[in-house]
Amino acid sequence: MGRGRVVVVTGATGGVGRATARAFAARGDSVATLARGEEGLAAVAEEIGSAGGRALPIPVDTADFAALDRAAGEVEEKLGPIDVWVNDAFTSVFGRFTDIEPKEFERVTEVTYLGFVHGTRVALDRMLPRKRGTIVQVGSAMAYRGIPLQTAYSGAKHAIQGFTEALRCELLHDKVPVHVTMVQLPAVNTPQFDWVASRLPHKAQPVPPIYQPEVAARAIVHAADHPKRREYWVGGSTVATMIGDKLAPGILDRYLARTGYRSQQTDQAREQDRRVNLWEPVDDRPGADFGAHGRFDARAKPRSVQLWASRHHGLLGTVGAAAVAGIGALALRRGGD
Template sequence: MQQGRVVVVTGASGGIGRAAARAFGERGDRVALLARGEKGLKAAAEEVEQAGGEALPVPVDMADHAAVEAAAEKVEGTFGPIDVWVNDAFTSVFARFTDVEPEEFRRVTAVTYLGYVNGTRTALNRMLPRDRGAIVQVGSALAYRGIPLQSAYCGAKHAIQGFTEALRCELLNDKSNVHVTMVQMPGVNTPQFDWVLSRLPRRAQPVPPIYQPEIPARAIVYAADHPRRREYWVGGSTVATLIANKFAPGLLDRYLARTGVKSQQTTQPRDPDQPANLWVPADDPEGQDFGAHGRFDHKAKARSPQLWASQHHGLLGALAVAAATGLGALARNR
């Protein structure tokens, strides 16, 4: 395990990115935090330094490739060559597809998909000449399976999956020592459900089971240390979704049609004054710092046997654990 590396984390001002940045800081890494929200970035940088790392907050919109390049130049000018690049920045809209405006769909795609493309290109521009480095793409079970109310986000995650697979093949063909891997996420207790643009009648929530963001953070750090494996899976529901979508996609369509809308909303009405970070960050100087955790601490899981199986036994191990846990949870939620 290497320590003291130069690590870039995009989307580092909140949620999984925030928890991952802190986890890298705990290893003594020098962590560059890229995101739009300056208030969240400042707080995240303080957490990294309190954990034992060095922090460099860099405000940037990942949809702007030139700005991402400039950010990378600042990182390497301050910390030196980038060893690890973690793509996590995203935005979304909670709504039926017909309620999402074309410019909103375009914006989600520009940040959530093209932001990963921009980050990956910027990382490769520096890593390929040195023939070393690791790129970690933060994915989702929704990279394999679309669900209602998240059409733009699902489309972006599917695109990231295909893009990453194509890139991985090219790197293998070139026998490059630069590696790219993905970490596929389940529902996570992050602030996104209170700052993503929503047109739902009730408050949004992740599809259960829900996990604390520190679990994905540990997975991201592990993936950065072991980037030769193509994917890691966090949570039994993620692996169960992969299995069901592979072998019974029609059945899963009908199941999600029946349960997917209700399971993504609480019984509480949505706050009409809820912030929306689609166009401007919710944690800008006029907003607030949202941190890594959302409002689901009372129900979020702090352990993931599937992650351990994925790390130590690959897909077959994760599938075996999912057969006992994830599929059972899916059945209970029917």
């Protein structure tokens, strides 16, 4: 596609959203960044300008539909018609389901699921009359396979998957040239493990293999360029989790029950008084910008063979995806023996 599009990225002040905003800016796109933390918004706006794009930072909570609708109107007033909308904002709580308060679970659902629904709606309200536009949903391996200690996040990602599939069918039925695609992410080295609320005794960590947020950003930009593909996979673990349970029902449950608690925590005790982003942003004060990367740079991969196979989705991509899935399923089967 051509350069100079108008792109909206929610959750753009940290992690994958931050890297994605920079990636679009490097192509010369105008990028509206929607998030709650004003310090993070100011920092990402500066990075967008340095990368060659035009920035429009807008403080907004995606759980608030009316506020998000006003933000979309501001984007079109100041930058022009929205070409690409990327839903990425989320929050969560690490911990056993019974340790999460009902109001906390509700809040995670409002941001991580309904925030995507709201973003999709305000984008479609503007794209459908023009009969053009692309919406990219940032999904997760957990859209297919829930894991222990992440009931709220797993549930939201499952919901996004079902919502997007249903919506895509409606758009196809109506023959509307507006596209909705998903990018399914593996574990990514982002700041979320230091700002998401936690009930765990130790510091949270992603389950390897871990990828840098720039890998995810490349996938999202590619999906925006080629939105007719229903979804893209980033990282071999994404396909393995999607297919492994189908090949060996119940095995993955037992494997994750045995390993899922230990693998998501480090040996370091969790700080009891740290700020979390469930109700308020943590990057809303001077010096509180978190950037795109978390504390796992030494372990994170800068590229993904699975993403390459997913992008080149002809014969070679199909073979690559099948091979990764088969290896992953075999590993899961052995782990459950």
